[in-house]
Amino acid sequence: MPESAVQKTEHEIITSAPPDAVYAALADAPAWPTVFPPTVHVDQVERTAAAERIRIWATANGALRGWTSRREFDEAGKRIRFRQEVSAHPVAAMGGEWTLEAAGPGRTRVRLTHDFRAVEDTAATLDWIHRAVDRNSTAELAALRSAVERPDGSGPTGFEDTVHVKGNAGDVYDFLYRSHLWAERLDHVARITVEENEPGLQHMEMDTRTADGSVHTTASVRICLPEDRIVYKQLRTPPLLSLHLGRWTIRENGEGVDVTSSHTVSIVRSAIPGVLGDQATEQDARDFVRGALGRNSLLTLNAAKEYAEARSDGRS
Structure with missing residues (x-):
């Protein structure tokens, strides 16, 4: 069976928090359930200064899914790359990158990109994955901005x-x-x-x-x-x-x-x-x-x- 075509997405926000603060929030995967609404639990399997393996459980279009990812850190360049080692059906493979750029004094442009392949290149499957990625990316970016800016509510x-x-x-x-x-x-x-x-x-x-x-x-x-x-x-x-x-x-x-x-x-x-x-x-x-x-x-x-x-x- 031929491999399905690679799909790509990109989402971004600008937040009134400095890049270091945003990077720290993204680097702390075990704390993600307190930051990102779709994320339910994260187990840190391995961690070094440059990379980690994590087991993630999160909701996607209302369904609870679990997968294992590897993340690579570039603190100086304010980038975090991720790649799922074991994906959850109907996703065959998925990866992406968080990229942070200064957007003026104390402000950060946050870009979140994904690339993925589906188990089957059917319209229904691709639509399901695109909707899940779009919904979760939008929610994650909004929640990240809320967490680093704290406009309402205290920390956990x-x-x-x-x-x-x-x-x-x-x-x-x-x-x-x-x-x-x-x-x-x-x-x-x-x-x-x-x-x-x-x-x-x-x-x-x-x-x-x-x-x-x-x-x-x-x-x-x-x-x-x-x-x-x-x-x-x-x-x-x-x-x-x-x-x-x-x-x-x-x-x-x-x-x-x-x-x-x-x-x-x-x-x-x-x-x-x-x-x-x-x-x-x-x-x-x-x-x-x-x-x-x-x-x-x-x-x-x-x-x-x-x-x-x-x-x-x-x-x-």
Whole structure:
């Protein structure tokens, strides 16, 4: 079968941030989920001063995909080249380059180019890839500008809760992984639907009961990495948040395991008065979010603890 034709795209923005600041944001791949909306998780496989290999999971046209890329750094020339080593269907091969150029005092022109081949040169396949590249590139450039300029909202903040479980890591992971059963197992979950078209890649929609009895709906994508991590990103955030990342981590500790629920969030400052009142501060908003997310996390952690310890004791 002949190789498909190479397709090329180019997108650019100008940002009121200096090239060094923009380059630093682009070079820090593990932090991309806090910067780029399509990026859900990045594992840094290898890293040297000149290059790295990373495993990336991101959404494309609503679908969650994972691939491995190699990146080459030219800090002096303010360029970062990337090439996918293992692409996700229907992409056969993809690469490109970030190029930064000074655009006046404290300003940077950011150019993002892609070249790719499709598994099949059909109109539908090429259209799907072009739409995915265009949508993600546009979103990434806008998010990059927002991150380096910070026109509204603060930088991300994080917090976590941990419980010790006198049970097996596999049982804890099973409870967290089988989230389609949470409506039966967790009182604060009113409804949940989970789609898993590829093993370990889940789309979740959940109705959660809050402390005041109201119900709100969230939609997330989850990456399940047996048997010690599940990471997720909220696709639709409430007005108070521009970002919500989460992670469940399971670590051996003595005769059991420590299970941690971690959250990374960004507060939208302009939304604080409408949600919490005119006198509320950013710290009030952080405390509010910490309380709401922490409450539900601890409910889930304690339910996972009860489940795993019951199985360890032979009670279920």
